[in-house]
Amino acid sequence: MEALGKLGISLGFLLMQFLAFFIIMVLLRMWAWDPIVTFLQRRREKLAKALEDARVAAEARANAEAEAEKILAEARAKAEALIEDARKRAEEVARQVREQAEAEAKRIREQAQAEMEAERNRMLGELREQIAALAVAAAQKIVQESLDEARQRALLQEFFSGIRDKKIVVLDELGDVAEADKVEVVTAVPLTEDEKALIRKALEEKLGSVAIDYVVDPSILGGVVLRIGDRVLDGSVSRQLQALKAQLTTA
Amino acid sequence: MTAHKNHEQTQKSGGFRPGCLGVLVMIALTIFLPRVVPVLQPHVALPADRILDDPLFTIPGLPGDQGAVYLTNTLVTWAIAVFIVLLMGFLVGRRVKQAMARDEYVLTGFTDVFVSFVEVLYNLTESTAGKWTRVIFPYFVTITTLVLVINWMELLPGIDTIGVLTPSHKPGYGYVVKDLGPVAILWEEAEGKGEKGEALVPGGRYGLAAVEEGEPTYEFRPFFRVASTDLNFTLALALVSVIMTQIVGLRALGAHYMEKFFNFRALLRGPMGLLDFAVGLLELISEFSKILSFSFRLFGNIFAGSVLLFVMGALMPPILFGFYGLELFVGLIQAFVFGMLTMVFMAQATQHH
Amino acid sequence: MEATAAKLIGAGLAMIGAIGAGLGIGVLAGGAVQGIARNPDAAGTIQTNMILGIAFAEAVAIYCLVVALLLIFAV
Numbered sequence: 001m002e003a004l005g006k007l008g009i010s011l012g013f014l015l016m017q018f019l020a021f022f023i024i025m026v027l028l029r030m031w032a033w034d035p036i037v038t039f040l041q042r043r044r045e046k047l048a049k050a051l052e053d054a055r056v057a058a059e060a061r062a063n064a065e066a067e068a069e070k071i072l073a074e075a076r077a078k079a080e081a082l083i084e085d086a087r088k089r090a091e092e093v094a095r096q097v098r099e100q101a102e103a104e105a106k107r108i109r110e111q112a113q114a115e116m117e118a119e120r121n122r123m124l125g126e127l128r129e130q131i132a133a134l135a136v137a138a139a140q141k142i143v144q145e146s147l148d149e150a151r152q153r154a155l156l157q158e159f160f161s162g163i164r165d166k167k168i169v170v171l172d173e174l175g176d177v178a179e180a181d182k183v184e185v186v187t188a189v190p191l192t193e194d195e196k197a198l199i200r201k202a203l204e205e206k207l208g209s210v211a212i213d214y215v216v217d218p219s220i221l222g223g224v225v226l227r228i229g230d231r232v233l234d235g236s237v238s239r240q241l242q243a244l245k246a247q248l249t250t251a
Numbered sequence: 252m253t254a255h256k257n258h259e260q261t262q263k264s265g266g267f268r269p270g271c272l273g274v275l276v277m278i279a280l281t282i283f284l285p286r287v288v289p290v291l292q293p294h295v296a297l298p299a300d301r302i303l304d305d306p307l308f309t310i311p312g313l314p315g316d317q318g319a320v321y322l323t324n325t326l327v328t329w330a331i332a333v334f335i336v337l338l339m340g341f342l343v344g345r346r347v348k349q350a351m352a353r354d355e356y357v358l359t360g361f362t363d364v365f366v367s368f369v370e371v372l373y374n375l376t377e378s379t380a381g382k383w384t385r386v387i388f389p390y391f392v393t394i395t396t397l398v399l400v401i402n403w404m405e406l407l408p409g410i411d412t413i414g415v416l417t418p419s420h421k422p423g424y425g426y427v428v429k430d431l432g433p434v435a436i437l438w439e440e441a442e443g444k445g446e447k448g449e450a451l452v453p454g455g456r457y458g459l460a461a462v463e464e465g466e467p468t469y470e471f472r473p474f475f476r477v478a479s480t481d482l483n484f485t486l487a488l489a490l491v492s493v494i495m496t497q498i499v500g501l502r503a504l505g506a507h508y509m510e511k512f513f514n515f516r517a518l519l520r521g522p523m524g525l526l527d528f529a530v531g532l533l534e535l536i537s538e539f540s541k542i543l544s545f546s547f548r549l550f551g552n553i554f555a556g557s558v559l560l561f562v563m564g565a566l567m568p569p570i571l572f573g574f575y576g577l578e579l580f581v582g583l584i585q586a587f588v589f590g591m592l593t594m595v596f597m598a599q600a601t602q603h604h
Numbered sequence: 605m606e607a608t609a610a611k612l613i614g615a616g617l618a619m620i621g622a623i624g625a626g627l628g629i630g631v632l633a634g635g636a637v638q639g640i641a642r643n644p645d646a647a648g649t650i651q652t653n654m655i656l657g658i659a660f661a662e663a664v665a666i667y668c669l670v671v672a673l674l675l676i677f678a679v
Contacts, residue, residue, distance in 0.1 A: 002678075003674060003678040003679075005298075006297070006298070006677050006678040007297055007298070007482050007673065007674070007677060007678055008297050008298030008299055008481060008482050008483065009482050009483055009486060010317055010319070010320075010321075010483065011310075011313050011314075011317035011318065012309065012310045012313060012317055012318040012319055012320045013320050013321075013323075013326070013483040014483045014486055014487050014490075015310060015313075015487075016310065016320055017329070017483055017484055017487035017488075018487040018490055018491060020333070021393075021397075021487060021488065021491050022491075024333055024336070024337065024393060024397065025389055025390070025393040027337060027340070028336070028337065028340040028389075028392075028393050028396075029389045029393075031337070031340045031341045031344040031345075032339075032340035032341070032343055032344035032347075032369075033340075033369070033388070033389050033392055033393075035344045035347045035348050035351070036343070036344065036347055036366055036369050037369075037373060037388070038351070039347045039350070039351055039356075039366065040366070040369070040370050040373060042351065042356070043356045046356055297673065297677045378648060379652060540663060543663075543666065543667070543670065544659065544662065544663035544666045547666040547669055547670050548659075548662060548666055551666060551669045588655065588659070591652075591655055592655065592656070592659050595652060595655070595656055
């Protein structure tokens with residue numbers, strides 16, 4: 001106790017200060033600490049709220065930006081589609097124009113070809129008369145007029161057209177045949193209208209109504225070749241000659 | 252000293268200020284004044300000096316004269332410091348309440364500084380004490396603020412230097428004074444007329460000199476002495492801190508808190524438990540040593556600081572400014588450490604081991 | 605006179621104990637600074653524990669101070 005006294009410690013003073021501290025603390029707590037802590041917490045909340053608001057605003061802005069970007073992208077896609085469409089349409093038009101031009105060119109070419117064909121056929125038809133006359137003259141020289149004029153002409157007609165007694169010779173060889181919608185009639189010289197009518201009649205008897213294509217091919221020399229579907233009835237002179245040649249060489 | 256600091260700050264923000272001149276004048280005074288007036292080292296004493304010889308009041312029930320409370324110089328500065336702290340708290344609290352009423356959360360001037368200071372302490376408490384923040388924080392902040400204001404009062408002029416002269420109890424010891432009309436200043440220190448009749452320290456310029464036979468000597472009692480240099484104050488704070496730590500611990504853990512000291516359950520676990528029990532008893536002792544270390548840490552630092560200022564003031568006054576800066580720092584650190592340790596100990600007491 | 609001298613010498617000798625506390629605080633602060641340098645995120649916890657540790661280390665120096673003060677003023 002005495003040592004404490006020499007250090008300046010006195011219990012009364014100590015006790016007074018001890019109690020005084022609590023009074024000071026209570027007063028300060030009431031006046032300062034509690035309001036300040038409340039203030040700090042409110043400020044913190046306010047700050048957090050402000051930050052939250054800022055975050056929400058930023059989010060909204062980001063959303064709006066994304067929306068705008070989406071709209072832009074859509075518009076861009078639409079524009080691209082439009083451009084593509086226009087390009088396709090232009091291409092289509094160009095293609096059509098080209099096709100038309102090509103078709104026109106083809107038509108013109110075909111027309112020209114057909115005209116050429118007709119011309120050739122006409123010329124061959126004219127030639128026929130001359131050939132016939134020449135042949136008759138030559139034959140008369142050989143057989144000394146053994147045949148009358150009409151008979152001779154009929155023979156020649158038969159030779160060229162493959163039609164005898166108003167019948168297509170080779171048509172007899174055609175047995176039962178499946179339907180055919182197209183028949184190609186190949187002759188060495190163009191047929192007359194009567195002959196064509198005859199052939200048509202004969203074919204229609206056999207096959208019913210059918211499209212007939214008349215083709216002139218001088219290389220068969222004479223007679224007629226019929227192409228009915230996938231069958232070929234060859235009544236051409238060139239084939240007969242071939243057959244004759246074969247018979248002779250084999251005999 | 253605080254004025255000096257303020258001037259330094261204003262100087263930073265602007266150009267030449269009149270305050271600057273004041274600082275220069277003060278520095279010049281510290282250089283030239285000691286050549287005219289002797290700067291004496293005050294007599295260092297541990298107990299506070301009584302200004303009045305009769306006790307202010309007596310607390311009944313205490314043995315002997317222990318209950319008597321005298322008006323000491325530390326009590327005066329303590330009261331001034333308490334008044335300052337309460338005033339500060341009251342004004343700041345009122346400003347804060349007004350700001351809250353206006354829904355304003357931006358403060359200015361001193362209020363802002365004070366609130367920022369409190370905020371730092373509050374955040375520290377929150378990160379350490381968790382849900383016990385509300386209980387622990389008032390101790391932390393009250394102790395820190397009070398000790399800080401008291402410590403910094405050490406730097407005010409007039410503290411330890413203005414006082415009353417009374418005739419020396421021991422003739423030949425004390426100070427020889429020089430009358431300057433209404434006031435007197437200490438002129439010489441008399442360490443008693445040398446027993447062998449010679450000057451104790453001859454030749455020293457401001458040193459001790461022999462006093463002429465029959466010259467009256469006086470004792471000097473300063474009116475103001477920093478409360479932290481009185482063990483009563485530091486011990487009272489240490490008791491508050493340690494006792495309240497126990498109470499907070501008991502509130503948080505109930506009877507389990509006492510297990511920290513008297514770990515009977517560990518005894519049931521056999522020989523190794525005995526060690527745990529001994530550790531618990533050591534914890535109890537360390538609680539008492541905390542009282543000692545709390546009170547003497549603050550007391551020792553501030554007491555040594557004021558003695559340092561005495562000595563440096565007597566030896567070389569011009570560099571006193573540097574030591575003022577040091578004491579400013581020490582005062583802050585000690586206030587913070589006292590509060591911080593209280594807070595941490597309380598936070599630990601609320602947690603299970 | 606010899607008694608006073610002995611008291612003062614004793615007080616001075618008692619304060620030698622502060623060397624230990626000084627060393628301890630130095631080691632503590634050094635360790636804490638290293639810890640903070642390696643893991644700055646843990647600075648808060650490290651500081652709290654450092655201050656606690658310093659308080660315990662300083663307690664030893666404070667006992668020395670108490671003994672010295674008792675020797676000078678109370679004996």
